[in-house]
Amino acid sequence: MKIFPSSSIKKLDAYTIEHEPIASIDLMERAAKALTKAITDRWKPETPITVFAGPGNNGGDALAVARMLAERSYKVEVYLFNTKGELSPDCQTNKELVEIMEEVTFHEISTKFVPPALTPQHLVIDGLFGSGLNKPLSGGFAAVVKYINSASAMVVAIDTPSGLMGEENTFNIKSNIIRADFTFSLQLPKLAFLFVENAEFVGEWDLLDIELNEQGIEETETNYEMLEIEDIRELMKPRSQFAHKGNFGHALLIAGSKGMAGASILAARACLRSGAGLLTVHAPLCNNDILQTAVPEAMVETDANEMYFAVPTDTDDYQAVGIGPGLGKNEETEAALLEQLEHCQTPVVLDADALNMLANHRHALTHLPKGSILTPHPKELERLTANVRILTSD
Numbered sequence: 095m096k097i098f099p100s101s102s103i104k105k106l107d108a109y110t111i112e113h114e115p116i117a118s119i120d121l122m123e124r125a126a127k128a129l130t131k132a133i134t135d136r137w138k139p140e141t142p143i144t145v146f147a148g149p150g151n152n153g154g155d156a157l158a159v160a161r162m163l164a165e166r167s168y169k170v171e172v173y174l175f176n177t178k179g180e181l182s183p184d185c186q187t188n189k190e191l192v193e194i195m196e197e198v199t200f201h202e203i204s205t206k207f208v209p210p211a212l213t214p215q216h217l218v219i220d221g222l223f224g225s226g227l228n229k230p231l232s233g234g235f236a237a238v239v240k241y242i243n244s245a246s247a248m249v250v251a252i253d254t255p256s257g258l259m260g261e262e263n264t265f266n267i268k269s270n271i272i273r274a275d276f277t278f279s280l281q282l283p284k285l286a287f288l289f290v291e292n293a294e295f296v297g298e299w300d301l302l303d304i305e306l307n308e309q310g311i312e313e314t315e316t317n318y319e320m321l322e323i324e325d326i327r328e329l330m331k332p333r334s335q336f337a338h339k340g341n342f343g344h345a346l347l348i349a350g351s352k353g354m355a356g357a358s359i360l361a362a363r364a365c366l367r368s369g370a371g372l373l374t375v376h377a378p379l380c381n382n383d384i385l386q387t388a389v390p391e392a393m394v395e396t397d398a399n400e401m402y403f404a405v406p407t408d409t410d411d412y413q414a415v416g417i418g419p420g421l422g423k424n425e426e427t428e429a430a431l432l433e434q435l436e437h438c439q440t441p442v443v444l445d446a447d448a449l450n451m452l453a454n455h456r457h458a459l460t461h462l463p464k465g466s467i468l469t470p471h472p473k474e475l476e477r478l479t480a481n482v483r484i485l486t487s488d
C-alpha cells in the first residue's frame with residue numbers, strides 16, 4: 095500500500111472530487127459515514143460523546159460525525175473552535191447543520207473556553223486538526239490538547255491525532271499532541287503512524303475506505319510503501335505438480351556459535367519456510383546435534399572450529415547465502431566474515447552480528463555481491479551508519 099505525504103493526500107482529495115466526480119461536501123459526508131460506523135460498531139448509544147472540532151475540514155468531519163451520532167440517539171456535546179472567525183466552507187456547512195439540532199449541545203468557541211467534565215465513561219472525538227496541520231500546536235489549541243490528554247476519557251482521533259505531523263515529528267512538542275486510543279484514518283495511513291515513537295499518540299489505528307479515486311492513487315508517485323501480506327504473497331512463485339526440492343534453489347546459512355544455536359535454528363526454519371528447496375547450515379561442531387534435531391530438514395556443514403565460525407566456506411554451489419544470526423563477535427569470526435565476503439559471488443543476506451562486525455569494516459560493504467540485502471534493526475543501523483542517530487524507543 096502506498097503511503098503519501100500530507101500534501102499529496104490533499105491532491106488526491108481534489109483528484110477524486112474532480113474525476114469521480116463528487117462534491118467536496120459529499121466526500122466529507124462519505125468520510126463521516128465511515129467514521130460514524132467505526133464508532134457505533136464499538137461504542138453503545140449510552141456512551142456520552144464530546145466532540146472537539148477545529149476550523150478546517152477535519153473539524154468538518156467531526157461536526158458531520160456529531161450530527162450522525164445524534165441521529166442515532168447518542169448524547170452529543172460539540173465544541174467548535176472558531177478562533178479566527180473563519181471556517182473552511184465544508185466545516186461551515188456542517189456547523190449550520192449540527193447547531194440547529196435539538197439533540198446536540200453545541201458550543202462555538204471564539205475566545206473563552208470552559209472545559210467540559212470528561213469522565214472515564216466519555217468518548218472524546220478529536221477533530222481539531224488533520225492533514226492540514228502545518229506547524230506544532232501552541233497557545234490555546236495546545237491547552238485544549240493538554241486538557242483532553244489529562245482526562246481519563248477514551249479518545250478517538252479523526253484521520254490523525256491532532257498535533258501530530260504527517261511525516262516529521264522530531265522537533266514537535268510531544269505534550270501538545272493528542273494521545274488517542276484509536277485513530278480512524280481516512281483511506282490512507284500517514285507515514286508518522288509507522289514510527290514507534292508515535293505509537294503513544296496514534297494508539298490502535300484503522301483505515302476507513304472513503305473510495306478515493308484509484309487511478310489518482312496509482313498515478314501519484316511516492317517514496318514510501320507499506321509491505322502487506324498480499325505483496326508478500328505475490329512474490330511466492332507458483333509450484334507445479336511435479337516440482338521438487340531441486341527446483342527451488344540451495345541456500346547456505348552461516349550462523350550460530352556456542353550458546354547461540356537458537357539464532358541459527360530460527361534462521362534455518364525461516365529460510366525453509368520462505369521456500370528454499372535445500373538448506374545447508376554452516377555451524378560450529380558444538381551446535382551440530384541441536385541443529386540436526388531441531389531442524390532435521392536442513393543439512394549441516396561443520397566449521398573446523400568447535401565453538402564459532404572461523405573458516406570461510408565455498409559458496410559456489412549456492413544461490414543465496416545468509417550470514418549473521420548468533421555468530422558472536424570473536425576476532426577469528428570477524429576475520430572469517432571479511433574473507434568470506436571478499437570471495438563470495440553469491441547474493442548475501444547480512445543480519446545481526448555480521449552487521450555489528452561490519453560496522454568496524456564498512457569498506458567491506460562497498461563490494462558486496464549484486465542483489466545483497468542488509469536487515470539491520472534500528473540499533474544495528476545506528477552502528478553501521480555510525481554518525482547518524484536513529485530514533486529508537488529506548
Ligand SMILES: NC(=O)C1=CN([C@@H]2O[C@H](COP(=O)(O)OP(=O)(O)OC[C@H]3O[C@@H](n4cnc5c(N)ncnc54)[C@H](O)[C@@H]3O)[C@@H](O)[C@H]2O)[C@H](O)CC1
Binds near residue numbers: 106150223226
Ligand atoms: N483524506 C481525505 O480524502 C479527506 C479528508 N478530509 C478531512 O480533511 C482534513 C484536512 O482538512 P484541511 O482543511 O486541509 O486541514 P485541517 O482541518 O487539518 O486544518 C486546517 C486549518 O488549520 C489551520 N492550522 C494548521 N496548522 C495549525 C496550527 N499549528 N495551529 C493553528 N491552526 C493551524 C490551517 O490554517 C487551516 O485553517 C483531513 O485530515 C480529513 O479529516 C475530508 O473531510 C474528506 C476527504
Ligand SMILES: [K+]
Binds near residue numbers: 251
Ligand atoms: K484529528
